[in-house]
Amino acid sequence: MNIKTRKIFGQVLFILFTFYLDGLMKWAFLNNMNHGIIIVLPQLMLMAIVMLTMRIDDxxxxxxxxxxxxxxxxxxxxxxxxxxxxxxPLLMIGIDHFKFLLVKNNMGYELSIYFLSLTFLQSGIYLLERLLQQTNTSVFDFITYTLGPTLLWNVVVFFILYIPLANLSEWLVKYRRDNK
Amino acid sequence: MQKFFSNKKLIILMILIIVTFGLLAVTVNIRDNKNTPPVVQQVGNDVVSVVGGVFAYPTNAVKNATSEFSDLYNTYSENKRLKARIGELAQNQAKLEVVQDENKKLKQELKLNDTLTDYTTVNASVLSRSPSSWQSYLTINRGQTSGIKKNMPVMSGKGLIGRIVEVDKVSSKVELISTDNELNDKFAAEISGDNNKNITGVVSRYDSSTGDLVMENVNSVKNIKKGQSVITSGLGGLTPRGLYIGKVYGIKKDNYGMTNSVYITPAAELRNFTVVTVIKSSVSGEK
Structure with missing residues (x-):
């Protein structure tokens, strides 16, 4: 197995791990089933996806x-x-498209990209589900009780996890071409 | 050349939109009308859930440990209260055994095989919960191979928590009773009255601001008192009779003063559990 395949394998494992973490976080810590109308949705996979999209050029x-x-x-x-x-995929193409604006990877930049993509994703899901009559939540309820808390929680987690996640995704993407 | 390119992008966009809505419509229809999703999706979900078990078991262990800590915190007062009830409980249990035995014999006498109260159970542990606002699903580690079918009711330790909404080979999804989705989660319920007059209705809504279940279409509210227990009535297909839902909390009229809604405090602590029980009714009702 050459270095490139190994790196791709690592990236897939990284995304898969965060995929499972989403469900487990919701199950173990944010499981407000009895009380409370505030809904927090952990979106760690989106974090991994954004981090990798910022670094992968293909x-x-x-x-x-x-x-x-x-x-x-x-x-x-x-x-x-x-x-x-x-x-x-739409989101990833979007980030990839506007990546050239980036001068140097820094935390503020990636945080705002993550913020925007999270808003885009959750609003998109809300619109589609509303269209398919999977929900009858009003727009204001959605923004107040779902989107707001979700953004807040995830941005705080992103802030805390930024350094390890950034280093990990940097290591998972970059390799020296001669080092076969 | 420029024109051609813009056209190409337009075509891609068009195809994308068609594919999106096609996929969404087809999958929603399959979920609502078929008993199982397509085999490809079943296998995919099974693989994901089996691998997910690796992460779920340690999480469940941690969850159990933390809930043990919080249990320990109020052990003393609880112990006092429980001690008072132990004697009563033992007596009830003995009585229950005798009555069950008698019931069985009487049924044999009457040549009744299974009634609405007969059911078997399957235990399953929870693998994860959907990070989604409107699909409040739990994934559990039992599926078709354990005899689970769509629409079977699911209980946690104390009471009803939801209903099976999707069955794969070795995993399935439970839609929680606290869901917002008005199409799916309705349970035929009854309030056991004092003088053998049962009040029936449908648990059809969840009031997320108070955390109460709402029972509607109630035939009379005359004899309902706060604290009476609410059970499933067994009139709704795959749900047997006698599953505990909760206790009556209060009665409210709707905005027009026309119908009465009974508010129920759910019995199931919908937070601290890692194992659920799927109820298989012995009488198969209409689909």
């Missing part, structure tokens, strides 16, 4: 990641295919 690889993990996410967590499957 667009085809990005789209593959987006579709594959989007499909798994939809099928396993939502039971409806077509939410993450479409929104995730």
């Amino acid at each position: 667009r085809r690889q990005l789209i593959t990641y987006g579709i594959v993990f989007g499909l798994i996410y939809d099928s396993y967590y939502y039971g409806i295919i077509g939410l993450y499957t479409i929104l995730l």
